[in-house]
Amino acid sequence: KMSKSKSDRIVGPRIQEEQSDSEEEYAFSRPSVSHVKNLDKRRELNAELKRKKKALTREGRDKRKREREELGDDAPPAKQPRTLENTREQDDTMVTPDDQEILDDEAIDEFASYFSSDKPPKVYLTTSAGRVKKEKSETMGFIKDMLITIPNSTYEERKKRTLKDIIDTCKAQDYTDVMVINEDHGRPNGILVSHLPDGPTCLFKLTNITLMKAVYNHASPTDHRPEVIQNNFNTRLGHTVARMLASLLPQNPQFEGRRVITFHNQRDFIFFRQHRYIFDNAKKARLQEIGPRFTLKLKYLQHGTFDSKKGEYEWIQKPEMATSRRRFFL
């Protein structure tokens, strides 16, 4: 009898409230049943609470739906679920499109020459020293795909050369970028991109690689210069990284090739995708993935060309910066 009255006490008053945010109140101040020692009874109470909550939510949802139908355009806007993206911690470095200072800054930064001229990028690919040499090397598979994906790129074996020497040689041969695919235990796990004249160097963690041939029903790649889409690079650091990635690919796309490369940033992970698209009509387009697929995460952005000893870092990932789940840097 004691428990019965308790359960009544818990549940009763809240149900009677007819306000629209009662379900929220209920959700946040869900009564505790931890004082009940008996497991069976506790389970019963919990199940009942859950049922009540579900009924409330359902009630609220139906009510809002009815409201929307009745009022039409006048109805209050639909509630959006809270996600990590839309509850992101406010970042002072977010770039607004009309910020003249940032525009001036970008007009003279290391990538300005790429964006202002027609000179196509020339990318040099290599691996980390001592790559595992085997038949079906994942690294080589990835590199072959990258050679197809990035126009005007060449690969050379690392052969115990230091990165600094490689960079000097590439500068002399007019390369614009050096990309080093880092390998660990036979698998590619990082990309170091160094923009050449005196550009910054980025180290990305490379994960979730799916090679072209492994993409189900993939389209065949072509030589056309691709269109480039970059999503969600909103902060100042994000802008620099986006410019860095964009400068790997040539500027004037060949639209007849219908080839598009996407760098999509979400929660500091950059997703690379390559698609072929076709418009059925003016409004509808279909996509077919060409591949490869991979994910990048920025580890550091170093000022100047690669110099692990004396290079100064503009941004370096540190554990102390992971202050909350809702804090992102790109």
Added chain:
Amino acid sequence: MNVVVASSTGLVKTYDTKRKQVVNMWGKATKEDEITSMVWANEDHTQLILGRKNGALTTNLLTSGSVQTKHSLDGAVTGIHVLSNDRILACTENGEIGIFSGDEEIEKFTVNRTIESMLFSGSLESGCQKKAPISTDGRIVISGGEGQLAQMLDLETKQTLWSARNVPLDFLDVEVPIHDRCLSWINPQHTFACVTAHKQFRVYDIRAQRRPTLTVDYGERPFVRLAISPIDPNLAVASDTAANFTSFDLRRKFARIGGFKGVAGALRSIAFHPEEPLVTAVGLDRFLHIFNVNTRASVEKVYLKQRMNVVLVSPLKKQEEEPKKELNSSEEESSEEEEEYEQEIEGVNDILELLPTVETETRKRKQSHGNDTTQQKKRRH
């Protein structure tokens, strides 16, 4: 206080910590005119002396940025010092040293070395070496460049009065690499500290010997900048290339006291507040960081959009408080001095509220500083 920041694109911004906004900005965004060095031209902080990457040395008004005097040197200007009689001493990366007065160039000479950091020593009372003449003119300590050690030059005779010597070969009989990045006086007469790009901290005493009197290896990254607190000569802060900003105790041989958190990029310039226990730092992460030196708490972190090379601090002046004073009743004119002092304290209240106030005083200090303290004056350090 006002914090003046010079960006790597040639802009100079003034940030007011009281109003918490950038109150002034001038300069044109360029690549060649990167400001590499900046000092106050005068005591009331109304003029700046800027040194640029292309060797241009200008005196500018703080408010408008208009150029008062202009000179040019060979190479990026890495050190500027204001001498008596409004003369400017400047040195460049390529080893050129110049002394200017107004629009005139008094002297220019070149030393055959890289200069990344320069310290000015006023007249010395005693010579540093047996052979060195006792001179009342200026001497400078210069250092920088891979493999190049510090040396002290006499400005008048251009002779090397003292030069450093590297530490002995290490246990493998290999020469210890040296690349001084930043020098800082511990005692402006004879002792200076330097941090190197090979993770070392060194102290040199010119009176004692050529080799460093203290060498400490610290950290995993090359140092970028060192600064020693003007209030507490035992407190040093240093930044390194990997965004670590740490405070050190010089009494305990450069022992780490603790790190300052929230820094994402290498800090290229550090400036202490002359009176308060605050330190400001700017660098490649595009933020102005203001920390409390004692608690290492972040007082402020301001996004300033460009990568920055130099920071200068200008404490709040009494003149700025006068408009406030006019609002007060005239009765208080009797204890005017007290009033002014009170308002000076009020002026920095919002920052000081965050700082701990230390009210301990020793008898010795009281005696040495005399009796000019009012009741409200609390000793802060």
